[in-house]
Amino acid sequence: MKTCEVCGKTLTGSQRKFCSIHCKQKTFAPNYGTAAYRPMPEREGDNCIYCDKPLIGRQTLFCSRQCKIKGRSVYPSQNKRKRSRKIAFIELRDGQCKICGYDKNLSGLSFHHRENKEFTIDSHTLGRLPLQKSLKELEKCDLLCHNCHFEHHYPWMTLVILLEQSAKGNLLALQPSQTHRCIICEQELTGSQKQFCSRKCSNSYHQNYENQQRRGIERKVKLVNQLGGRCTQCGYNKNLASLIFHHTSGKSYGLDLRSIANRSLDSLMAEFEKCVLLCHNCHAELHNPQLDKNEVTKKHSN
Ligand SMILES: [Zn+2]
Ligand SMILES: [Zn+2]
Ligand SMILES: [Zn+2]
Ligand SMILES: [Zn+2]
Numbered sequence: 001m002k003t004c005e006v007c008g009k010t011l012t013g014s015q016r017k018f019c020s021i022h023c024k025q026k027t028f029a030p031n032y033g034t035a036a037y038r039p040m041p042e043r044e045g046d047n048c049i050y051c052d053k054p055l056i057g058r059q060t061l062f063c064s065r066q067c068k069i070k071g072r073s074v075y076p077s078q079n080k081r082k083r084s085r086k087i088a089f090i091e092l093r094d095g096q097c098k099i100c101g102y103d104k105n106l107s108g109l110s111f112h113h114r115e116n117k118e119f120t121i122d123s124h125t126l127g128r129l130p131l132q133k134s135l136k137e138l139e140k141c142d143l144l145c146h147n148c149h150f151e152h153h154y155p156w157m158t159l160v161i162l163l164e165q166s167a168k169g170n171l172l173a174l175q176p177s178q179t180h181r182c183i184i185c186e187q188e189l190t191g192s193q194k195q196f197c198s199r200k201c202s203n204s205y206h207q208n209y210e211n212q213q214r215r216g217i218e219r220k221v222k223l224v225n226q227l228g229g230r231c232t233q234c235g236y237n238k239n240l241a242s243l244i245f246h247h248t249s250g251k252s253y254g255l256d257l258r259s260i261a262n263r264s265l266d267s268l269m270a271e272f273e274k275c276v277l278l279c280h281n282c283h284a285e286l287h288n289p290q291l292d293k294n295e296v297t298k299k300h301s302n
């Protein structure tokens with residue numbers, strides 16, 4: 001009986017050496033099998049992927065030159081493959097946001113599912129799953145910039161409305177749809193319907209709404225307002241979900257909705273002092289200067 005060379009599981013069917021793509025990938029790292037081997041990180045987070053120290057400023061994967069040199073030799077093929085596939089997929093969708101035409105930086109673009117989502121297309125899944133499978137999934141997707149994408153999924157987080165409500169002290173009181181379309185799926189409303197076309201849409205709104213935690217949204221509206229209510233870089237101010245607090249120094253934790261809802265006000269304010277307000281597009285540009293459209297086209301044509 002044959003077993004997987006990596007994890008030792010019994011092989012089935014047509015498997016010859018490995019039980020899964022995951023196990024096969026592990027052997028691509030040059031140090032595989034030695035003490036210096038480190039498995040691929042699950043995703044590119046806010047810590048150095050080599051030594052796990054928090055990243056600062058424009059750092060994207062590594063915290064220092066040393067880590068970059070050491071890290072590149074540990075995970076070269078995966079990084080390159082993930083990146084080049086994402087670029088190719090973006091080009092297959094005309095290289096720009098379908099709604100606003102944004103195309104400045106590739107990391108500011110993401111794939112939105114029109115229907116039947118099986119998995120998210122991002123650099124993580126692109127590096128891991130077979131190309132054919134990802135291509136099939138791409139057929140169901142449109143390319144959107146982060147800001148338009150958030151606006152689409154969080155129509156009830158329109159900033160001017162939230163600011164008005166917050167000033168009156170009744171945040172997120174449901175307003176009748178302005179356009180006579182369902183505020184979730186945009187289907188035409190009929191009869192006495194005011195916001196939703198169906199129970200399903202109504203439920204999805206209320207579940208999301210509770211998940212996002214009223215307190216988090218309430219506090220975020222106030223913090224955003226204190227920082228001028230718009231992206232410091234480009235002036236974007238349409239949707240609360242598209243705005244993010246970016247650390248300019250000494251990050252202890254990220255100011256996402258969950259931490260904003262759950263941390264004490266004192267701790268929040270200390271963290272808030274270190275931040276500037278950016279939209280998701282500008283934030284992606286800041287963290288991934290190497291994915292600027294001009295940089296990428298230069299490299300490709302070389
Ligand atoms: Zn857009
Ligand atoms: Zn989407
Ligand atoms: Zn609906
Ligand atoms: Zn911006």
Ligand SMILES: [Zn+2]
Pocket residue numbers: 245246247283287
């Ligand atoms: Zn940032």
